[in-house]
Amino acid sequence: EKHAIKASLWFAVAGIVILTWPWVVVGLGSIVILPISEASAALLADPELAYPMMILEVLPAGLKGLLVAAFMAAFMSTVDTHLCWGGSYVVNDIYKRFIKKAASADHYLLVSRIGIVLLLLLSAMAAWQMDSIAGAWVYIIEIVSGIAIILMLRWFWWRINAWSEITAMFASGIISLVLTIPSIDFYLFDATDGILPSWSKFLIVVGVTSIVWIVSTLLTKPESDEVLQSFYKKTQPGGPGWSKVIANAKANNIDIVDDKEGWSVPSGIVAMLLGCVMIYSCMFATGYYIYGETSLAITTTITAIISGFLLTRTWSKIKAKVL
Numbered sequence: 340e341k342h343a344i345k346a347s348l349w350f351a352v353a354g355i356v357i358l359t360w361p362w363v364v365v366g367l368g369s370i371v372i373l374p375i376s377e378a379s380a381a382l383l384a385d386p387e388l389a390y391p392m393m394i395l396e397v398l399p400a401g402l403k404g405l406l407v408a409a410f411m412a413a414f415m416s417t418v419d420t421h422l423c424w425g426g427s428y429v430v431n432d433i434y435k436r437f438i439k440k441a442a443s444a445d446h447y448l449l450v451s452r453i454g455i456v457l458l459l460l461l462s463a464m465a466a467w468q469m470d471s472i473a474g475a476w477v478y479i480i481e482i483v484s485g486i487a488i489i490l491m492l493r494w495f496w497w498r499i500n501a502w503s504e505i506t507a508m509f510a511s512g513i514i515s516l517v518l519t520i521p522s523i524d525f526y527l528f529d530a531t532d533g534i535l536p537s538w539s540k541f542l543i544v545v546g547v548t549s550i551v552w553i554v555s556t557l558l559t560k561p562e563s564d565e566v567l568q569s570f571y572k573k574t575q576p577g578g579p580g581w582s583k584v585i586a587n588a589k590a591n592n593i594d595i596v597d598d599k600e601g602w603s604v605p606s607g608i609v610a611m612l613l614g615c616v617m618i619y620s621c622m623f624a625t626g627y628y629i630y631g632e633t634s635l636a637i638t639t640t641i642t643a644i645i646s647g648f649l650l651t652r653t654w655s656k657i658k659a660k661v662l
Contacts, residue, residue, distance in 0.1 A: 344647075348614060356621045360629065369393050383461075387472055390625050422455045422462075429454035478515060484541045485511025485548035495604070496580040496653060497567055502559040507552035514544050578604040606656040617646040 361645045367388040373382065375395070382388050394403055422641060430451045439446070469475045486507045493499040518540055561567070567584045570576075572595040588595045620643035627636035 351614070351618050352621070356616055356625060359622060360625050363626070364629065365390060365393055368397075372396055422458055425458045426451040426455040429458075478519060481515040481518070481541060481544050482511050485514065485544040488545065488549060489552055494574075494576045495570075495578045497584045498556055498561055500556065500559060500562050503552045503556040506555040507548055510551040511544060511548045514547050518543065564591075568593060568595050572597075575602065577602050577607075602657050606653055610650055610653045610657055613646050613650040617643050617650055620646060 359402045366389070369392070373389055373392060375383075382392065394406060398406060429446050434450050434454075435442075435447060466475075469478075486504070489499065489503055489507045490525060493504070518527070525533065527533050527535050528540055562570075564584075564587055568588050571581055571584055571588075575597055585596060624636050624639035624643055628632075
């Protein structure tokens with residue numbers, strides 16, 4: 340578990356602090372090497388072309404090939420991971436559970452391969468309809484923002500069930516899709532003519548999705564006591580949201596609370612906030628050093644050091660005896 344926490348922290352450092360600035364530096368360099376006053380019509384129409392144009396302009400032949408190979412490797416690793424992941428969902432969560440519950444391993448393997456091909460075709464159609472990488476990222480963030488709350492809350496509230504997550508995913512996807520309809524997007528969220536700022540789209544997705552999944556949760560049956568108790572015993576989630584599960588287990592003389600594996604929820608939340616402060620302080624400090632803003636760079640560096648120190652101190656309090 341400690342290794343999982345450290346891996347998550349390193350993922351945040353690598354994905355936010357380290358990965359962000361090389362892209363920004365290349366973008367700043369493109370402004371100098373490919374000035375707007377001399378830009379071609381194609382570049383003006385699609386500014387995202389600046390990155391491949393920088394590859395052609397700056398890198399020698401050997402490094403061009405290496406970078407293209409690296410991009411293809413990164414692209415394929417993402418594609419095959421998500422296709423195989425989606426195939427496993429199709430088989431284990433849908434087909435095997437609701438359609439054909441007892442079949443051979445070869446049969447399920449065939450279904451997974453068919454599912455992967457279908458997912459590949461659907462994803463290709465979706466990519467074909469997208470005209471901007473930035474737009475695709477924004478759309479993905481909108482979908483994720485709708486289900487983010489439930490992905491966290493399911494560890495703290497026993498009442499969350501499968502229907503909660505299913506309705507959240509469908510609602511978030513549908514609402515995000517509706518808000519991308521050109522007429523709705525323009526009249527509601529356009530920066531000049533819209534009646535709402537563009538960032539409010541995320542709040543709408545989160546708010547409406549939350550209402551949908553909460554209603555779905557309250558209208559559907561909770562998981563059985565056996566499932567809830569088994570989950571609690573394996574993960575020891577802690578927090579007051581599981582008090583009913585613990586009480587039911589005690590009433591039936593079932594011991595699911597491990598005093599040695601319990602953890603302090605308040606300390607965990609403080610550690611999360613300190614981790615966020617440390618990560619973003621490191622990110623902004625790096626940017627300020629690049630831009631030559633020395634005073635702000637030093638200030639954010641000190642903030643990162645202090646928050647990192649407090650994080651290590653708080654870490655020791657996360658694991659605590661459950662009373």
